[in-house]
Amino acid sequence: MTTGTLTPYRSDMRAGRDGFGQLLRAEWTKFRTVRGWVIGMMAAVLVTVALGLLASSGHAVCNGQACNLSVPTGPGGEAVTDSFYFVRQPLAGSGSITVRVASLSGGNTSHNPGGPATAGLQPWAKAGIIIKENTRPGSAYAAMVVTGSHGVRMQYNYTGDTAGLAGVVSRASPRWLRLTRSGDTITGYESANGSAWTKVGTVRLSGLSPVVQTGLFVSSPAYRQVTSQRLLGTGAVIGPTLATAVFDHLSLHGTQTGGAWHGSLIGGGASGAYPVQGGGYHRAGGRFTVSGSGDIAPAVAGAGDPGQTIEHSLAGAFAGLIVLVVVAAMFITAEYQRGLIRTTLAASPRRGPVLAAKAIVIGAVTFVAGLAAAAAAVLLGGRVLRGNGILVYPVTPLTEVRVVAGTAALLAIAAVLALAIGAILRRSAAAVAAVIVVIVLPYILAVPHVMPVAAAQWLLRITPAAGFAIQQSLPQYPQVSNAYTPSSGYYPLAPWAGFAVLCGYAALALGLAIFLLRRRDA
Amino acid sequence: MSQAPYANWVSMREALHAEWTKLRTAPGTLWLLVAVVALTAALSAAAAAAATCPSAGCGQDPAKISLTGIYLGQAVVAVLAVLAISGEYSTGMIRTTLAAMPRRTTVLAAKAAILTGLVLTAGTIAVLGSVLAGRLILPGHGFTPAHGYPPLSLADGPVLRAAAGSVLYLALIALLSLGAATTVRDSAAAVGAALGLLYLFPIIAAVVTDPHWQRHLQQIGPMSAGLEIQATTGLRSLPIGPWAGLGVLAAWAAAALLAGGLLLRLRDA
Numbered sequence A: 001m002t003t004g005t006l007t008p009y010r011s012d013m014r015a016g017r018d019g020f021g022q023l024l025r026a027e028w029t030k031f032r033t034v035r036g037w038v039i040g041m042m043a044a045v046l047v048t049v050a051l052g053l054l055a056s057s058g059h060a061v062c063n064g065q066a067c068n069l070s071v072p073t074g075p076g077g078e079a080v081t082d083s084f085y086f087v088r089q090p091l092a093g094s095g096s097i098t099v100r101v102a103s104l105s106g107g108n109t110s111h112n113p114g115g116p117a118t119a120g121l122q123p124w125a126k127a128g129i130i131i132k133e134n135t136r137p138g139s140a141y142a143a144m145v146v147t148g149s150h151g152v153r154m155q156y157n158y159t160g161d162t163a164g165l166a167g168v169v170s171r172a173s174p175r176w177l178r179l180t181r182s183g184d185t186i187t188g189y190e191s192a193n194g195s196a197w198t199k200v201g202t203v204r205l206s207g208l209s210p211v212v213q214t215g216l217f218v219s220s221p222a223y224r225q226v227t228s229q230r231l232l233g234t235g236a237v238i239g240p241t242l243a244t245a246v247f248d249h250l251s252l253h254g255t256q257t258g259g260a261w262h263g264s265l266i267g268g269g270a271s272g273a274y275p276v277q278g279g280g281y282h283r284a285g286g287r288f289t290v291s292g293s294g295d296i297a298p299a300v301a302g303a304g305d306p307g308q309t310i311e312h313s314l315a316g317a318f319a320g321l322i323v324l325v326v327v328a329a330m331f332i333t334a335e336y337q338r339g340l341i342r343t344t345l346a347a348s349p350r351r352g353p354v355l356a357a358k359a360i361v362i363g364a365v366t367f368v369a370g371l372a373a374a375a376a377a378v379l380l381g382g383r384v385l386r387g388n389g390i391l392v393y394p395v396t397p398l399t400e401v402r403v404v405a406g407t408a409a410l411l412a413i414a415a416v417l418a419l420a421i422g423a424i425l426r427r428s429a430a431a432v433a434a435v436i437v438v439i440v441l442p443y444i445l446a447v448p449h450v451m452p453v454a455a456a457q458w459l460l461r462i463t464p465a466a467g468f469a470i471q472q473s474l475p476q477y478p479q480v481s482n483a484y485t486p487s488s489g490y491y492p493l494a495p496w497a498g499f500a501v502l503c504g505y506a507a508l509a510l511g512l513a514i515f516l517l518r519r520r521d522a
Numbered sequence B: 001m002s003q004a005p006y007a008n009w010v011s012m013r014e015a016l017h018a019e020w021t022k023l024r025t026a027p028g029t030l031w032l033l034v035a036v037v038a039l040t041a042a043l044s045a046a047a048a049a050a051a052t053c054p055s056a057g058c059g060q061d062p063a064k065i066s067l068t069g070i071y072l073g074q075a076v077v078a079v080l081a082v083l084a085i086s087g088e089y090s091t092g093m094i095r096t097t098l099a100a101m102p103r104r105t106t107v108l109a110a111k112a113a114i115l116t117g118l119v120l121t122a123g124t125i126a127v128l129g130s131v132l133a134g135r136l137i138l139p140g141h142g143f144t145p146a147h148g149y150p151p152l153s154l155a156d157g158p159v160l161r162a163a164a165g166s167v168l169y170l171a172l173i174a175l176l177s178l179g180a181a182t183t184v185r186d187s188a189a190a191v192g193a194a195l196g197l198l199y200l201f202p203i204i205a206a207v208v209t210d211p212h213w214q215r216h217l218q219q220i221g222p223m224s225a226g227l228e229i230q231a232t233t234g235l236r237s238l239p240i241g242p243w244a245g246l247g248v249l250a251a252w253a254a255a256a257l258l259a260g261g262l263l264l265r266l267r268d269a
Helices: A021-031 A035-057 A310-313 A319-337 A340-347 A350-388 A398-426 A428-445 A453-462 A462-473 A496-519 B004-025 B031-050 B062-067 B071-090 B093-100 B106-142 B156-182 B187-209 B211-220 B224-229 B242-266
Strands: A080-082 A085-106 A124-131 A141-147 A151-155 A160-163 A174-183 A184-189 A198-204 A211-221 A225-229 A231-238 A241-255 A262-268 A280-284 A289-291 A296-299
Touching: A021 A035, A021 A225, A021 A350, A035 A225, A035 A310, A035 A319, A035 A350, A035 B187, A080 A241, A080 A462, A080 B106, A085 A124, A085 A141, A085 A151, A085 A231, A085 A280, A124 A174, A124 A241, A141 A174, A141 A184, A151 A184, A151 A198, A174 A231, A174 A462, A184 B071, A198 A350, A211 A241, A211 A289, A211 B062, A280 B106, A310 A398, A319 A340, A319 A350, A319 A398, A319 A428, A340 A350, A350 A398, A350 A496, A398 A428, A398 A462, A398 A496, A398 B187, A428 A453, A428 A462, A428 B071, A428 B187, A453 A462, A453 B031, A462 A496, B004 B106, B031 B062, B031 B071, B031 B106, B062 B106, B062 B156, B071 B187, B093 B106, B156 B187, B187 B211, B187 B224, B211 B224, B211 B242, B224 B242
Parallel strands: none
Antiparallel strands: A080 A296, A085 A174, A085 A211, A085 A241, A085 A262, A124 A141, A124 A211, A141 A151, A151 A160, A174 A184, A184 A198, A225 A231, A241 A289, A280 A289
C-alpha cells in the first residue's frame, strides 16, 4: 500500500470573469453577430425617415394666398401670433398708463363671404392697455386686458397669463386698468370703480428698452368652426373676427407724454398665418372707440391652421417602433427558441444581471438608431415642408432637442418593454403583438370617430402610448381657444409625464421578467 | 392513373384532418380563441359605455361604436394565424408535415380552411357579444329612438351587414396574416409585418394632409378600407363603399396567400 496524495485535476484555463462588463460584452456580441437584427435596426431607421418624408411631402401644397407664411417668435423663442390694432405713443423711462374700458363687443367678419355665419364676441377677444418693447411682432410686452368671457387678465410675453376680476365688461360695470413701469418691472392693477385698486401681478421684462410703446389695443382671435372630425384628421373653417371696445378716462404719466396718439395695425398682412381683418380707431374728446382683429398669444396647432409642427415629420416613428419591437422581442425569445438561453445561464448563473445586460444593450442600440432616425426625419422633413412653402412652427432649440432625443428615448424604452414582455411570455408572436397593441392601437383609437374624445384621452393617459406625448412641441395654453385633441397633436399628459408612464410600464415589465426568469426553469 | 383524382381528394381530406388535429392540440389555440372573443367584446362594451349622444342628430354610428372591439380582436387573430404556420417553422415540425404531405399548396390550403373555420366561429361569438353589449348599453347613453337611434338589431339590413362583415373581416385578417407568416416564416417578424400593415395606413393617412393622398391611403389600407364594412350611416362620405372596402382587404389577403404559397413551393423548408 502506498500512501500519497492524489492531486486533483486543475484546468490550465484561467477562470472566466463574470463581471457586469463581461455580460454587456457578451450580449453586445450576440446582438451584432445576428445579421437579421442588425438589418432590422437599419430598416427601422430607414422606414422612420422614409415615412416621415412621405408625411411631409404629402402635405397639401399651398395655394397662392397661403404660401410662404411666417409667424413671429416671442422673447422665449416660441412661435407666437402678434397682430392687433394699437393706439400708441412712446413712453420714456418709468411711468404709468390708466384707462377705463366701458364696453367690449364683437362680431364676425364682413370680408369673409362663405365663412362662418356668425361668430359674436370671441371668448378671448381682448381690449386693454399694453406696454410693448416696440411695434415689431414678437417683441416683449406686458398688458392689462378685458376679455370677451374670461374677465380681466394680466398677460405678458405671450405665454404669461394671470387672472384678475371675473365678469363681463359693460357700461353698467366698467373696468379700470393700470400698468406702471419702473425700470424692467411692470405692475398691473385693476379696479371696478377707479378709486380702489387691486394689484393683479408684477412681471420683469429683462432688457426692456428705455423708450417703449404704450397705449390702447384691441384684438379678436380667428374664429374656428370644426366642420369634420374623421379618420383623416380635423377639417375646419377659419375666419377673422373683429372686436370693438370703448375706452375713456385715458391718462398717461411719465416723460415724453402729451404727444399725439397714433393708430396702427401691428402684424397681420399677407404673410401672417392667422386671418386678420384690420381695425381702426375713432376719438371723440376723451372717448376712444377702437376696433381690432388678431391675437397676442402663443401659436397653437390645430384645426384649420396653416402651419405644421416639427413632430409632423416624426410620424414614421410608429413604423420604426414596430420593426424595433420585433427585433427587441427576438433578442430574448430567439434564445428560448434555439435553446441558447441554457448556455447563457450556464455561463452566467446570476440571472437578474443577464436580463439587465440585455436591456441595456438593446436600449442603447435602439437609442442610437432612434436618434439618427429622428434627427434625419426632422431635418429632412422640415426642409421638404419649407420647400413646399409650408409654415413649420418655430420652437426653441431646447424643445427641438427634447422632441428628437425624446423620440429616440421613447423607442429605446419601447424596445426594453418588448424585451421584458418577450422574457415573460417566451413566445415572440404573442410578445410582439402585445407590445404593438398597447403602444400603437391607443393612438389609432384616439383618432376621432373611432372612440369618443374623452375615452380616447384616457387611453392616452393610462396606456404605454402616453409616451408619444414627448413628441409634442407646442404646449397647450388655456388662454387660447383651440380643439386640443390627440388628432391635432395635443396629448392629455405633459411631455415628460407621458414619457414617465411608458417608463413605468417598462420598469414593471422588466421587474416581473427578472422575477420570473429567476423562478422558472429555462 | 384513374386513381389519381381519388388520391387527391383523400389527400385534401387527410390534410384538413391533420391540420385540424395540429391546431386543436397546439397549447395556445384555445386560449387565443377565447382571447379573441373576450377582448373584442370587452373593448366594444367599453367603447359603448364611453359614447354619448347628447341630442338628436349627433352624427354617430352606433353599429360602428359597438364593433370597436374588432380593432383589438384582429391583433389576436393575427397572432393565431401566424402561429399556425410559424409555430411549425420554429419547432421544425414543418419538415415532418411536408414529408407526410408533399403537396405544399394543399397543406397551405388546408391550414387556411381550418383557420378560417375557427376564426369565423370565434368571430361570430365575439361580434354577437359586441352587438349585444351595444344594444344593452347604448340606449342608456342617449342613443334612444327619440334621438333617431332605434336599438341595434340584426334584422336591420345595414347593422346585419356591419356585423356579418366584421366576422368576415376577422377571417380575412387571419388569411392575410397566414400569408404573411408563410412568406417571412419567423413568427415575430410575421406578426410585426401583419400588424404594421394594418395599423400604419391610418396613421400615415392621418398625418398626410393632402386630401387626395389621404383618400387613396384610406382606399388601399387593409384595415381602413376593410373596416368601412362597419359603417351604417353617412355611406356617401366614405372614401370607399362597405363591400368594396372588404374587397380591398380580400385582395390583400389573396396577394399574401399567393406570395406565401409560391415561396412555400419554391423554398426549402
